[in-house]
Amino acid sequence: MTDIGSPIKIGTKICKNRITMAPTVKFATDDSGLVTDEFVAHYEERAAHGCGLIVVEATCVDKTARLHPTQLGLWNDEQIEGHKKIADAAHKYGALIIPQIHHGGLGTHPECGPLTSPTKVKWNSGFAESEAVEMTKDDIKRTIQNFIDAAVRAQKAGYDGVQLHACHAYLINDFASNVNKREDEYGGSVENKARFGCEIIEGIRKACGEDFIISARISGADPTIEESLEVAECYVKSGCDYLQVSCGIGEFNMMPHDEKLPYNRIAALGVLMHEHFKGRVPVSTVNGFRDVEKVRYMFENDLIDTIDLACGLLADPAFSEAILNDTPYVKCFNCPACGFGPGHSHPCPAMKLRGANEFASWS
Numbered sequence: 001m002t003d004i005g006s007p008i009k010i011g012t013k014i015c016k017n018r019i020t021m022a023p024t025v026k027f028a029t030d031d032s033g034l035v036t037d038e039f040v041a042h043y044e045e046r047a048a049h050g051c052g053l054i055v056v057e058a059t060c061v062d063k064t065a066r067l068h069p070t071q072l073g074l075w076n077d078e079q080i081e082g083h084k085k086i087a088d089a090a091h092k093y094g095a096l097i098i099p100q101i102h103h104g105g106l107g108t109h110p111e112c113g114p115l116t117s118p119t120k121v122k123w124n125s126g127f128a129e130s131e132a133v134e135m136t137k138d139d140i141k142r143t144i145q146n147f148i149d150a151a152v153r154a155q156k157a158g159y160d161g162v163q164l165h166a167c168h169a170y171l172i173n174d175f176a177s178n179v180n181k182r183e184d185e186y187g188g189s190v191e192n193k194a195r196f197g198c199e200i201i202e203g204i205r206k207a208c209g210e211d212f213i214i215s216a217r218i219s220g221a222d223p224t225i226e227e228s229l230e231v232a233e234c235y236v237k238s239g240c241d242y243l244q245v246s247c248g249i250g251e252f253n254m255m256p257h258d259e260k261l262p263y264n265r266i267a268a269l270g271v272l273m274h275e276h277f278k279g280r281v282p283v284s285t286v287n288g289f290r291d292v293e294k295v296r297y298m299f300e301n302d303l304i305d306t307i308d309l310a311c312g313l314l315a316d317p318a319f320s321e322a323i324l325n326d327t328p329y330v331k332c333f334n335c336p337a338c339g340f341g342p343g344h345s346h347p348c349p350a351m352k353l354r355g356a357n358e359f360a361s362w363s
């Protein structure tokens with residue numbers, strides 16, 4: 001049995017408990033990608049309610065690779081000051097905080113730039129179908145440097161580290177997946193397909209030093225569980241301190257699920273990854289943890305090191321406190337209101353119930 005309120009070491013840092021806020025994009029800035037006061041208040045409120053670690057939403061490293069024209073950025077130095085306000089706000093409450101650094105790859109919004117991919121491929125990004133541009137070696141080197149530069153900016157802003165967005169069909173995931181048909185050193189073997197992510201990790205470690213968390217949010221089955229474990233091994237060998245496990249592009253939907261498990265198929269991938277990396281690097285799982293009982297079950301049975309909460313914490317920031325201290329909270333309705341789509345324009349019923357009015361696009 002693991003105490004949810006017990007600290008855990010992530011890299012060289014101590015996270016005060018086992019609850020992490022999952023990255024959740026707001027699409028609430030403008031073309032500048034700058035942090036506004038709404039973002040600061042949003043993260044401060046979640047930190048105040050006790051999250052041990054916060055992962056700030058997908059934050060783009062390249063203006064032409066955004067997944068929406070109103071996505072947050074870390075592609076230039078002017079953006080550092082706003083991020084410093086977010087980092088300071090979380091640190092006031094003793095939370096660790098890291099931004100998720102991101103390149104849209106096959107998920108790039110057509111108004112922001114072309115779809116880019118390790119290999120030329122026809123792809124429907126959800127916004128439009130088009131042919132993705134195959135990256136040249138120069139594109140790859142430049143993009144790796146963009147990630148490293150964004151991490152250096154994150155460090156200047158006072159963040160405790162960064163997380164690579166390496167799942168959900170975005171660029172780092174595209175390299176590790178079956179979409180990658182390259183015949184050079186960035187394609188072919190699993191080690192080659194992981195190379196893009198590894199070079200980013202190694203470059204960040206060199207630029208930011210040991211005292212800086214490098215996390216990766218990876219797919220747990222891309223295209224298979226075995227390959228994802230190998231990719232994760234490569235990332236860890238390169239210096240990744242902390243794995244969060246979600247899903248990607250693989251044939252994951254074809255996999256059977258044990259209906260007796262009280263957590264879903266995506267969360268099960270995190271449990272498998274945790275079993276594999278036990279005692280080496282902490283592993284977090286995500287998906288469907290929207291009530292206190294389900295979160296507690298995972299720790300009572302030692303199934304995971306930390307749990308990422310997304311919709312539950314969007315619906316009510318007090319969800320983390322309820323898990324830790326049995327205080328009241330408004331439960332997520334499991335409705336699609338906060339789901340993807342330009343603007344996230346539907347009202348969150350739980351938020352309305354608690355009288356919140358944050359982010360006009362949600363309420």
Ligand SMILES: Cc1cc2nc3c(=O)[nH]c(=O)nc-3n(C[C@H](O)[C@H](O)[C@H](O)COP(=O)(O)O)c2cc1C
Nearest residue numbers: 022023024025057058287288289309310311338339
């Ligand atoms: C509004 C919204 C925004 C999201 N943004 C991101 C993101 O920026 N990065 C990411 O890796 N996942 C993102 N996700 C996925 C969540 O982090 C999480 O994996 C998913 O919602 C399942 O967890 P839950 O059941 O706790 O909501 C987002 C999900 C939602 C609903």
